[in-house]
Amino acid sequence: MNDIGAVLQARDLYKEHGQGQSLVRAVDGVDLDVPAGQMLAVMGPSGCGKSTLLHLMGGLERPTDGEVWVAGRRIDTLNERALARLRRRAVGFVFQAFHLVEELSAAENVELPVLLAGGSPRAARRRAAFLLERFGLADRARHLPWQLSGGQRQRVAIARAMANEPLVLVADEPTGNLDTAATLDVLRLFEDLRTAGQTLVIVTHDERVAATADRLISMRDGMFVDDTQLAGRTTGRLDGLIGLED
Numbered sequence: 403m404n405d406i407g408a409v410l411q412a413r414d415l416y417k418e419h420g421q422g423q424s425l426v427r428a429v430d431g432v433d434l435d436v437p438a439g440q441m442l443a444v445m446g447p448s449g450c451g452k453s454t455l456l457h458l459m460g461g462l463e464r465p466t467d468g469e470v471w472v473a474g475r476r477i478d479t480l481n482e483r484a485l486a487r488l489r490r491r492a493v494g495f496v497f498q499a500f501h502l503v504e505e506l507s508a509a510e511n512v513e514l515p516v517l518l519a520g521g522s523p524r525a526a527r528r529r530a531a532f533l534l535e536r537f538g539l540a541d542r543a544r545h546l547p548w549q550l551s552g553g554q555r556q557r558v559a560i561a562r563a564m565a566n567e568p569l570v571l572v573a574d575e576p577t578g579n580l581d582t583a584a585t586l587d588v589l590r591l592f593e594d595l596r597t598a599g600q601t602l603v604i605v606t607h608d609e610r611v612a613a614t615a616d617r618l619i620s621m622r623d624g625m626f627v628d629d630t631q632l633a634g635r636t637t638g639r640l641d642g643l644i645g646l647e648d
C-alpha cells in the first residue's frame with residue numbers, strides 16, 4: 403500500500419507509442435504525487451506528452467513501464483474489468499470537445515455514469531438535478547447538447563464527470579473550445595470544486611487556467627522540466643481575470 407495522502411501517484415512512468423523507426427516516448431520516466439485537494443495544472447508544447455500522462459493517470463491507457471496508483475491502489479496491473487470499474491467510480495474525465503451524448507438531454511448525460519455504476523434511476527436523477535443546479539444549469543436540464551452554448555456544454559460535461567463523486571477530476575484542455583466568458587465560467591466552477599476539496603488535474607495551453615492552480619508542472623519531451631507550487635490557496639484569484647470577458 404502506498405501513501406494514501408496522495409490521490410494520484412506515478413513511479414518511474416514510461417509510455418511508448420509505435421515501434422521501430424516510428425517509436426515515440428510520450429512519457430519518459432516521470433514520478434508524480436498529487437495530494438488530495440490539490441489543483442494541478444500541466445502545461446507544455448504540443449506533443450510533449452500531456453494527454454498521454456493524463457490518460458495513464460486516469461487508467462485510460464496502460465504504461466509501457468512504471469506504476470500508477472490511485473488512492474493507494476496500484477491500477478496499471480488491474481485487469482480490464484477492474485480498471486473500467488475504477489475509471490467509472492474514482493476518476494472523472496473532461497475533454498476539450500465535451501463528448502456529450504448528442505441524443506440525450508443535459509440531465510440524462512449526467513445521469514448516465516450513475517446508472518453505469520449501478521445506481522438506481524432515482525439516485526441518478528437526484529444526482530443530476532443537484533449537479534445541474536449547483537453548476538447554474540437547472541433551466542437547461544431538458545436541453546439537448548446542440549441547444550446549449552459551448553460553455554454550457556462543458557459545464558454539463560463537468561457535471562457528468564462529477565456524477566459519481568470521483569476522487570480526482572482530470573481535464574484535457576477543458577477551455578480549448580471556449581471563448582473568454584465561457585472560460586471564466588468554467589474556471590469559477592473549478593474554483594468552487596477545489597474549495598470543496600476536489601482534487602483536479604488539468605492539462606492546458608491557457609495561462610489563465612494555469613494561474614488558478616495550486617501547482618504547475620511544465621513538460622517537454624515526455625519529462626517534467628519544472629514543478630512549481632503557485633501562490634497557495636487564496637480566494638478570488640479569478641478577480642484579476644474579470645473584466646476580460648468578451
Ligand SMILES: Nc1ncnc2c1ncn2[C@@H]1O[C@H](COP(=O)(O)OP(=O)(O)OP(=O)(O)O)[C@@H](O)[C@H]1O
Pocket residue numbers: 419420426427428446447448449450451452453454455
Ligand atoms: N496512439 C498514439 N500512437 C502513436 N503516437 C502517439 C499516440 N498518442 C500520442 N502519440 C504521440 O505521443 C506524443 C505525445 O502525445 P500527447 O497527445 O500526449 O501530447 P500533448 O502534449 O497532449 O499534445 P497536444 O498539446 O497537441 O494535445 C506525440 O508525439 C504524439 O504524436
